[in-house]
Amino acid sequence: QSALTQPASVSGSPGQSITISCIGTSSDVGNYNHVSWYQQHPGKAPKVIIYEVSKRPAMISNRFSGSKSGNTASLTISGLQAEDEADYYCSSHVGATNYVFGTGTKVTV
C-alpha cells in the first residue's frame, strides 16, 4: 500500500488561508469517507483535527475544514496563525480494516 501523496511544504502569512491536498486512489480516499487529518508539532504526538472528511472533534478550531472530491481530499486552514505551524498528515481507511497515511506536509507561517 503506497502512502497518500501530499505536498512537502505549504506556507502562508498570518491571516491567510492555505489548502493542503491529499491524493489517493479508488482503493482508499476514493472509496471511503474515513479520511482524517492530523496535526503534529515537533516532538509531540499527532492530534486529530478532521475526521470523516469534514467533521471536527470538539475543541478543534473552526478555522480547520476538510473536503473530498474523487480520490483527492483537502484540508483548508483559514485565518492562519503562528500556532498552526506544524506537520499535517492525512489518513484513509484502505481495505476496510487497514490504514494508510499521507506523506506529510510541513506548514510554515
Add this chain to the structure above:
Amino acid sequence: EIQLVESGGDLVQPGGSLRLSCAASGFTFGSYWMSWVRQAPGKGLEWVANINEYGSQKYYVDSVKGRFTISRDDAKKALYLQMNSLRVEDTSVYYCAREWELEGRFDYWGQGTLVTVST
C-alpha cells in the same frame, strides 16, 4: 483523563526481538479497537497494526506481516506489540493509539517509545 503510555523501546540488533507495551487509563479499554502507528526519524507516519475490541481480529501493514504480533489484555488495560526479526528499517518511534474504527480515526495517542535497530 484518557492516557496511553508506551514502554519497551530500546536499542536492538538486526534480527532481534522486542516487546512494546501500552498502558491505557481513563476509558473503557475493552470497548475500543487499538492501533500501533510508527514514525521513522524525520519521516512520516505509518500505520502498523490494529486489533479489535475482542482481540479476535488483527490486521497488519504488509511490511511487518509474519514478524510482528499485536495483542491485548483487557484485564490489565494493556496493548502489546511483539516484534521479531527486526530490521534496520523498523527503527521508529512507535505510538499506540485509540481507534474509532467506524469513523476511521485515531483520537488519542501515547507519547511514543523509540525502537532503534542497529549494530
